[in-house]
Each structure stands twice: as structure tokens, then as C-alpha cells.
Amino acid sequence: MxxxxxxxxxxxxxxxxxxxxxxxxxxxxxxxxxxxxxxxxxxxxxxxxxxxxxxxxxxxxxxxxxxxxxxxxxxxxxxxxxxxxxxxxxxxxxxxxxxxxxxxxxxxxxxxxxxxxxxxxxxxxxxxxxxxxxxxxxxxxxxxxxxxxxxxxxxxxxxxxxxxxxxxxxxxxxxxxxxxxxxxxxxxxxAQYVLPDPVASAEPIPEDAQVDLEGMPPYVTPNADFYRIDTALAVPRVDPTSWQLRIHGLVDHELTLSFEELLAEPMITRHVTLACVSNPVGGELAGNATWLGVPVRDLLERVGIQDGADMVLSRSIDGFTASTPLEALTDARDSLVAVGMNGQPLPQQHGYPVRMVVPGLYGYVSATKWLTELKVTRFADDVAYWSTRGWSERGPIKIASRIDVPRSSQSLTPDGAGAVMLGGTAWAQQRGIAAVEVRIDDGDWREADLGAEVTEDTWVQWSLRWEDAAPGDHTATVRATDGEGEVQTDEQAPPAPNGASGWHRIDITVE
Incomplete structure (x- = not known):
């Protein structure tokens, strides 16, 4: 050649x-x-x-x-x-x-x-x-x-x-x-369905729940801005006309509901802040929304729970599973089989047509999207998607706080009185937030002003006026105290296996 x-x-x-x-x-x-x-x-x-x-x-x-x-x-x-x-x-x-x-x-x-x-x-x-x-x-x-x-x-x-x-x-x-x-x-x-009217509505959100400070996130996270972390590379296409929810396992009577039958169930709306276990200290993988759905405990009461059960394995249409402690679905908290988010049908990427919302637990053990199945079982008998990959079986949300304003390394200009404003968000679902404190450099802790707390299951916004802010480079650190008096730990821990911990700290410059 x-x-x-x-x-x-x-x-x-x-x-x-x-x-x-x-x-x-x-x-x-x-x-x-x-x-x-x-x-x-x-x-x-x-x-x-x-x-x-x-x-x-x-x-x-x-x-x-x-x-x-x-x-x-x-x-x-x-x-x-x-x-x-x-x-x-x-x-x-x-x-x-x-x-x-x-x-x-x-x-x-x-x-x-x-x-x-x-x-x-x-x-x-x-x-x-x-x-x-x-x-x-x-x-x-x-x-x-x-x-x-x-x-x-x-x-x-x-x-x-x-x-x-x-x-x-x-x-x-x-x-x-x-x-x-x-x-x-x-x-x-x-051409979607019209959301049913709830039999019990969430309490109104007072205006002072939102801290009036430029750069602060909205108290209620818009659907388009709500974080999305899941294992679905492509959002599943679910037809609500053929969708079914099966409740089985250690129950007296199995129950299968069509989407139309689910919509006919008595529904409630609740404000709930969700958080991802992968959220690092100071991270943004948390969001607050108003959810519409059927209380899970009502459905579980209907099927009858047998002795020995301690977990509900929820399953997504794409095979993802989450292991939720049974008590989190049967106690006084408002865990929901949700169909609505912020007054609209669930967005496709957030679980349309049906998902789980459980206050106080990280999403990997509770927030199953595109829900199709609830199996009442035991931790000793069944394992979930992330439980087989080294994560803990139970995922209670840890106390968390972050500084949203200013951003790290941002320069600040004091007002005429020589003060600058700081603000942020804190959450401790099922316990609420009692106090937030901020420390400048290595000084004393200063108590921040809290916005109105709507429920113990929602985040709280805070603000602090830093008087006599000296020009130069500084650090700001935040910590929170929950409604039971527990102070957020400064012990640094990575997200795995049960959520990150530590104080959020940023660098700032006062001009």
C-alpha cells in the first residue's frame, strides 16, 4: 500500500x-x-x-x-x-x-x-x-x-x-x-388536575418571618429554586392515570390507591423545611416549602400495623428506596404523602405526581420522590438504597446554621454609624430554634435577632447589626441553639454517614 x-x-x-x-x-x-x-x-x-x-x-x-x-x-x-x-x-x-x-x-x-x-x-x-x-x-x-x-x-x-x-x-x-x-x-x-382544598391549612406566615436584608434567601423557597439531590439521572415520566400507591407488609389489610382515590383523601397543608444529608456546613442543600398531602399516619391506621414493625420502606418508581423509622410516620408530626408544593402540583423534578415529606429526617431516609410503594417492615429484615452504602439507617436532622449575608470573602461598607449587617438561616426540625449567636474574630458571642418562627419544622432567619465594625479583614462564625436548649456543636464532621456538623465560618473585609 x-x-x-x-x-x-x-x-x-x-x-x-x-x-x-x-x-x-x-x-x-x-x-x-x-x-x-x-x-x-x-x-x-x-x-x-x-x-x-x-x-x-x-x-x-x-x-x-x-x-x-x-x-x-x-x-x-x-x-x-x-x-x-x-x-x-x-x-x-x-x-x-x-x-x-x-x-x-x-x-x-x-x-x-x-x-x-x-x-x-x-x-x-x-x-x-x-x-x-x-x-x-x-x-x-x-x-x-x-x-x-x-x-x-x-x-x-x-x-x-x-x-x-x-x-x-x-x-x-x-x-x-x-x-x-x-x-x-x-x-x-x-392539563393537570386541580389541587383539592385541604381540610386543615398551614398557619399563615407572618411578614417578620422574612428578614429584610438584601441578599437573604426568601423564607419560602420557590419551586424552581428548591434544591434537587436524588439518584435519578433523568426525571422519571410518571402517568398519573395509571399510577398506584401500594401499602403492604406487616399490616392487617393491604391497600392500593389510584391517584384519583388519593386526591379524594382528606388533605392538609404544612410548612416543612427539608435538608439533604449531603449538605456541607454552611451549604445550600436545604429548602422551605408549603406542602399539600395526606398524613401518612392516617393511611397506616387504615391498614393496621402489626406488632414488631419498626420501619416503613418507601419505594420510588425508579427503584430508589428509603428506610423511615415507623414512629416518624405515626407520631404527632405531620409526615405527608404529598401531591402539592407551594400551591402547585408537584414539579416533575420534585416527585410528580406523589412524594414523601417527613419533618425532622434527612431526605435519604424519608423524602422518596415518584412514590409507588410503602412497605411496613423491620430494620432487621429490609435495607434501603443508602443503608447498603455505608449510611446510617436513621437520619435525624442535626442543628444547622449558616451565614447568608455577606458571602464569604465579600467586602462590606459600614453605614453612617459605622455598622454592618449580617444575616442567615438556622434550622432544627422537630425542636425549633431558640437562639442564634455570632462571633466576630475571636471575640464574645453576640445574640442575633430572630425572625418569627412559623413552626418547629421550618427554618428561622436571623440578623445581626455589627456596631463599630473596624476596617480590615475579619472572620464571622455562627452557631444556633435549638428549642430544647442544645447548642450546635463545633465538632467538625463530614456528611457521611449521618450528616455534617460544625460551625459555619466566613472571611469578610470591612472597607
Whole structure:
């Protein structure tokens, strides 16, 4: 073979990438007719989330916060492009082997799809369709880019332009599929049910619950700004007309409710602050909302709890499970099977159509989204998703406080009296907040002014006027005391295995 006739690997690498993109694009388009986990990237990413060690999850959330899934998608795309590019380069000399590798990637993805909890055998069809389209296309493109495979330079250029157009078309098709999914969900939500009127409404939120200080978060977190941390790489598509909630296990009578039947149950609204166990000290993985739902204790009373039960295993449509202590669902707190959030049906990303809301417990043991099942059981007999990954079985929320204003390293300008304002948020669900104190540098603790406490299950905002703020660099530290008199510990602990602890401290500069 002369130098002129040798394959050019980078042309072949581009062909490999384009074939890989076509596989994903076709699968994404076909997946519109199936579950959200039928898309190969979603299934493979979900499988990756399931097998990674908890410390990797904590690292990702610590670095990227609620953008962790976006980063995972970007990383997967990067790795996939590299793999398909290398496979295309291999195909410059071994096209049959490259075709086999491409088929193997598709087969692997199809197998992963079948392992997901919310998929059936039919959900493998999108990946199979994408593979059937990509493998012969790869062979054709590898032939087209081989020198000597076309009679003229003009024909070769046309082949390369065609490959480029295919790549652009594949990307556009995948984007269109994502857009169709989003618009279809919006259309579905536009024709949604009307939330039922509660039989008991949450008490009104007084104006002074919100601290009037620029930069403070709103007392009630808007739905669009509420943090989202879960194991679902793609939000499950749940049809409320076929949705059911099954309550079974150590009960006298099993109960299955349709969505229509659930909406007919007596409902209440309650203000509840939720917090993620992965929230670092001073972090923003907490939110306060007004929830509408059926008290869980009412449903459990109906089925009758048998002796020996001490846990309820809640299950999501995507297979996620949470182990909630039975007493948290049967005592006086208002744990809910929720259908509404801040006066609207649950947003899709926050569990539409039904989720769990349990005051006083971290979400990993209580806040199951896309809820389908409640199993009354024992901790000795069943384990939940995160319990098998080193996290504690019970997750009571620890006392937490943070400084929201100013942000760390922010410069402050004193007012005419030489004072600056600080503000923040504190929470200790099921106990409430009795006091918040702030320390400047290594000085004495100063008691902050508290906004109105709405309930013991909601956060409290605070503010402090720092008189005679001296110019220069300083530190500010905050701690809270709960309604039972317990002072927030200064002992530093990471999120795993049962929540972070320690005092939030920031650096500030007074000009």
C-alpha cells in the first residue's frame, strides 16, 4: 500500500464519533415512546450512580452541588466520544472489528437498560434501533474516508461533508428529542388536575418571618429554586392515570390507591423545611416549602400495623428506596404523602405526581420522590438504597446554621454609624430554634435577632447589626441553639454517614 493509499486515522476517528452519535440520537428519539430510562445514556449513567462509592457522590455534590448530574452527563459524553473516536481510528485498518466494537457498545447499553427498576424488555428497543442504524453506517463511512475509495478529491470531500452533516444531524436529533420530552411534559402539566382544598391549612406566615436584608434567601423557597439531590439521572415520566400507591407488609389489610382515590383523601397543608444529608456546613442543600398531602399516619391506621414493625420502606418508581423509622410516620408530626408544593402540583423534578415529606429526617431516609410503594417492615429484615452504602439507617436532622449575608470573602461598607449587617438561616426540625449567636474574630458571642418562627419544622432567619465594625479583614462564625436548649456543636464532621456538623465560618473585609 502506498502512502497515498494508507487510511488516515483521524478521518476514520471522526466517522467513529459520528456513528456513535447516530446510535444515541436514534435511541433518544425512539425512547420517547418508552420510559425515561430506556435512553442508553440515562440507563448507563443511572447504573454508574448505583455502583459508585458514597464518598464519590459526596465529592461530586461538594464540588458541583445540584449541577452534579449535568457534570456526569458531560463526563459520559466526553468518554463516549473518546471511545467511539478510538474505535473509528481502529476501523481505518480493521473495519470489521470496529463494527463489532460498535455493536458491543450498543449491546452493553441495552443490557444496562434492562437492569433498571422502571424498565421492561421493550425498553431495550431504542438502544437496539440505534445500534442497528449505527453499525452499518460506520462501515459505510469508514469505506468513504479511505483514500482510493472515491474516484476524485471532489467525491471524497463530499463524503466528508456528508459525514459532518450526519454528525450535526445526530446532535440536532438528540436535542430535538430532549425538547419534545420537555414540551410534552409541559403540555401534560398544563392539563393537570386541580389541587383539592385541604381540610386543615398551614398557619399563615407572618411578614417578620422574612428578614429584610438584601441578599437573604426568601423564607419560602420557590419551586424552581428548591434544591434537587436524588439518584435519578433523568426525571422519571410518571402517568398519573395509571399510577398506584401500594401499602403492604406487616399490616392487617393491604391497600392500593389510584391517584384519583388519593386526591379524594382528606388533605392538609404544612410548612416543612427539608435538608439533604449531603449538605456541607454552611451549604445550600436545604429548602422551605408549603406542602399539600395526606398524613401518612392516617393511611397506616387504615391498614393496621402489626406488632414488631419498626420501619416503613418507601419505594420510588425508579427503584430508589428509603428506610423511615415507623414512629416518624405515626407520631404527632405531620409526615405527608404529598401531591402539592407551594400551591402547585408537584414539579416533575420534585416527585410528580406523589412524594414523601417527613419533618425532622434527612431526605435519604424519608423524602422518596415518584412514590409507588410503602412497605411496613423491620430494620432487621429490609435495607434501603443508602443503608447498603455505608449510611446510617436513621437520619435525624442535626442543628444547622449558616451565614447568608455577606458571602464569604465579600467586602462590606459600614453605614453612617459605622455598622454592618449580617444575616442567615438556622434550622432544627422537630425542636425549633431558640437562639442564634455570632462571633466576630475571636471575640464574645453576640445574640442575633430572630425572625418569627412559623413552626418547629421550618427554618428561622436571623440578623445581626455589627456596631463599630473596624476596617480590615475579619472572620464571622455562627452557631444556633435549638428549642430544647442544645447548642450546635463545633465538632467538625463530614456528611457521611449521618450528616455534617460544625460551625459555619466566613472571611469578610470591612472597607
Amino acid at each position: 502506498t502512502a497515498r493509499d494508507r487510511p488516515v486515522p483521524w478521518w476514520s476517528a471522526i466517522a467513529g464519533v459520528v456513528a456513535g452519535l447516530v446510535l444515541v440520537a436514534v435511541a433518544q428519539l425512539v425512547s420517547l415512546a418508552f420510559s425515561s430510562s430506556s435512553a442508553p445514556f440515562v440507563a448507563v449513567g443511572g447504573g454508574f450512580i448505583d455502583i459508585i462509592p458514597p464518598w464519590v457522590k459526596d465529592l461530586a455534590i461538594g464540588l458541583f452541588g445540584t449541577k452534579d448530574k449535568l457534570v456526569l452527563f458531560a463526563s459520559m459524553i466526553t468518554v463516549y466520544v473518546l471511545l467511539t473516536g478510538l474505535n473509528g481510528a481502529l476501523g481505518a485498518r480493521r473495519p470489521r472489528i470496529a463494527a463489532g466494537v460498535q455493536a458491543g457498545l450498543g449491546l452493553f447499553a441495552a443490557i444496562v437498560v434492562l437492569t433498571r427498576a422502571d424498565t421492561s424488555a421493550a425498553d431495550a428497543l431504542p438502544t437496539v434501533a440505534g445500534t442497528v442504524a449505527a453499525v452499518p453506517l460506520l462501515v459505510v463511512m469508514l469505506r468513504a474516508v479511505r483514500p482510493g475509495s472515491t474516484e476524485t478529491t471532489w467525491n471524497r470531500r463530499r463524503a466528508l461533508v456528508g459525514i459532518g452533516a450526519l454528525g450535526v444531524g445526530a446532535i440536532a436529533a438528540a436535542a430535538i428529542a430532549r425538547g419534545v420530552t420537555a414540551s410534552r411534559e409541559l403540555a401534560r402539566r398544563a
